[in-house]
Amino acid sequence: MSNVVQLPRWIDVGLLPILNLVLALAVSGLVVLAIGENPIEVVEVLLYGAFGYDEAWGYTLYYTTNFVFTGLAFAVAFQCGLFNIGAEGQAYIGGLGVALSALYLDFLPFPVMLIVSAIAAAAFGAGWAYIPAYLQARRGSHIVITTIMFNFIASSVMVYLLVNVLRPEGSMSPESARIAEHLTLPNIVSLASWFGIEAANSPLNLSFVYAIIASVLVWLLIWHTRWGYSIRTAGANSVAATYAGIEPGRHIIMAMMISGALASFVALNEVMGAQQRLLIDFTAGYGFVGIAVALMGRNHPFGIFLASLLFGMLYQGGAELGFEIPTISNDMVVVIQGLVILFTGAMGNMLRPGVGGIYQKLYVAWINRRNSRESA
Amino acid sequence: MQRKPLLGTIAVLSAFLPGIIATSSPSFADETIKPAVVYSTGGKFDGAFNQSAFTGAEKFKTDTGIDYREFELRNDTQSQQAIRTFARDGHDPVVVIGFQQASALAEVAPEFPETRFAIVDMVVDQPNVQSVVFREHEGSFIVGMLAAMASNSNTIGAVGGMDIPLIRRMTCGYQLGAHYVKSDANVLVNFVGTTGAAWNDPIRGGELTKTQIGKGADVVLQLAGGTGIGVLQAASDAKILGIGSDANQNGLHPGQVLTSMVKHVDVAVYEAFKAARYGNWQPGIKSLGLAEGGIDWALDENNRDLMTDDMEVAAKKAKADIIRGKITIHDYMIDNTCPN
Amino acid sequence: MEIFQIGVLLLDATLRTSTPLILAALAGIFSERSGTINLALEGMMLGGAFSAATIAFYTGNPWIGLLAAIATTIGLSLIHGFACITQRGNQVVSGMAINILMSGLTALVGIALFAQGGKTPALDKASRFQPITLPGAEAVRDVPILGPIYFELLSGHNVLVYIAFFAVPAAWWVMYRTRFGLRLRAVGENPGAVDTAGISVVLMRYRAVVCSGVLVGMSGAYLSTAQGASFLQDMTAGKGYIALAAMVFGKWRPFPALFACLLFGFLDAAATRLQGVILPGIGEVPVQLVQALPYVLTVILLAGFIGRATPPKALGRAYVKER
Structure with missing residues (x-):
């Protein structure tokens, strides 16, 4: 008797997320109006800042790189039913791994350093994620709270180390020494020159390629391996998983460690690529953007990549806002970020009954018309 | 006076940078x-x-x-x-x-x-x-003298922002200035933090000031950028004297700011x-520094009544003496120590 | 004697530092005991602080500022409630969204209103909560031991400090001695049973998040119109999360949470004063490690190494009426 129509996939993973995004952007537009600026003008500045000149592309993709990593980090944990709010801290500690290897193993040749630094970042990030993961898996400590706590602990540890240990003699800024030029990740200018192309200068570097590789690997891992299947099962229903012979604890730890390792690759982009030294707070909230990106991208690498691109654009365009419209700072981007998380994450199902209802009406109308045509 | 580059590393590192310019400036x-x-x-x-x-x-x-x-x-x-x-x-x-x-x-x-x-x-x-x-230490020397002369409790304080040699140089000058006029003056020094956040934390600045006041300080110098607003606020709330720095902050709480160490x-x-x-x-x-007019201490209608003739004369004399080289003030950043 | 004096000053500072934590932790308790996770304390505190400073600046009256702060945080609580209770959305995500949103929005609106880089203008004395001298404080000031304790420690705080400490027994009484409190705790433990008894789980949870909003609003107003004299971007600097930790550390109960707040406040006050200080025999104190202690202690507690923190059973689960 039930005439509820199952929503087709294109509505579920396509239309609804887009409508939610539109809603978030519409509310952002209202915020702009409320503070007395013209939303159209803001969009123009954003787009100009993100794509309007040669370097802008590079900056947009450089931000995108960070968001791909933190988005994937959130998604992998989420597939296992875990909220990893700790990407910020894991990336920060990952930076320590990168800086230590690049500063103290500087005798290594560059190709070796490429591998060593990535392993160091992953090991530090995964290690930092391991503790909350272990506590969740073995002692039942709520991972949301522990990862938040671990962000703050990471911040304290890093301040201590940067101020007291890593700061070079005679420097006042709490930052590490500069990484030797030949050990830094090649940026877009030198990468392009290998192919004889001249590129505009920007912090975009080799780690963008890593981000693409990581996306593909995560996609393979989660959707095309037995292990991926079992973490998704464990995430969906830990009781069922246990009956199926899957031990949730081990999967929680593995998923979190992969998540931490992915987050830590932000450090490759920042510490080894863009800044070429370890700075205080170099993670600058990228870990939290990862939540927005993953939710928007429905925790799928392809979606995450598109969402990261959108946020990369917003971040770079937002920086331009700070220069062009004095009354609107790049805090506007933070507002948009919050609204996107609210509408696509927390209230993601708000439009479902409405959209479902419309779809159902159209569907029923279509069936009726077909039936009447057939009977005619 | 030509000072050595503070950050030798910058100079060294810049040698690694691509595209060193060979052309003249x-x-x-x-x-x-x-x-x-x-x-x-x-x-x-x-x-x-x-x-x-x-x-x-x-x-x-x-x-x-x-x-x-x-x-x-x-x-x-x-x-x-x-x-x-x-x-x-x-x-x-x-x-x-x-x-x-x-x-x-x-x-x-x-x-x-x-x-x-x-x-x-x-x-x-x-x-x-x-x-x-x-050369901030020249200015903090003078406000240190004024603070010690204005203090009734013989205890004065300074709240620094980030704990770095640049700020230690100023607290050191302040201490030396205070001891120049009152050798037994008690100088309390606290810092807000070790990162950039220390420049923008008025609440913590106010907390440190309240503690210094509790320990008897009745003049407190702020050397903490945006954090200093909280220092001067706490001083004003407790009805003691604050000292501004960087800009002329005498007007923030008229009659409650003894003077400001102005850095132009x-x-x-x-x-x-x-x-x-x-x-x-x-x-x-x-x-x-003082000689070039880059550093000074502020006297205007907001603090005129707080400044006795003795204080004004002493400060002006010290300023002239520093410019003429009769007083030399230890620069903390040369050896990272402050003589007592 | 000097040790005694330093001790009194430190405890005095502890009271000032723990006040916003106490109010926010109680706010968290109300929300979470009814089953709604409240990670949004940080963002709500910011929103409250901003509204309080802005309205106090325009009206010159801190009480109107306080009301504005409470109105703001009730509004935010209702958004959170709508997402979590009505939409049955993810409660963690909703909380994070509000935190991020408020971090940006307060700065953005601040710049639009005052063009001072996200700050609000400094408030004059009349627009802030001023210290209250308790009766007889001046008279006993010079009495040894008791004098400083009464004059320095207990007297001379602003009204919100006293409200915060009064709020703890009040919250306890509401939660454990009233029918409202009983039902509130019941919807957090066993919403099905409450529903069977004919009480609306949804309405009950909404009432709880509104209580939460009132408390966290006061906490925000304290930061910008009592302890400080203006709003600054991100001025909460993690206090909402510390309050959250204190709530967990206090096992979701008012009095233990009070002690956790006092402990964390004490650590913060001590760390502030130890910055750059070289202690004889110890050397320079690693202040960052003192500052990390609240978080470390909370993690240790959550791990079950010192007692066990058991959250309300239905925490984080939206209630779906069974048919």
């Missing part, structure tokens, strides 16, 4: 310039350091009618992008405020050899960079703009 004599300022974290309304730079830029705008562009850093990682954006858009000169931006400027300056840069509070050794540094960042910015405008801009280190 750029020279211009243009009529129209497009100046820009990059403020450090804390922002142009910090009521102190950055605001002083803002004042200088505004004065230039009023005097010449030439508009300028500005950017306020939210965190230090934005510094490179901000400086680079201004340089790329053809802004010249680009003045960056604050030592935290030194490494970013050292990175960007060689990429734009035709652009004139200036940095306040740190030395960046590049052929197209002017580095403006202040405004003049540094104004002069950099003006020199670029008239084509007599020079790279290299510019050290400003």
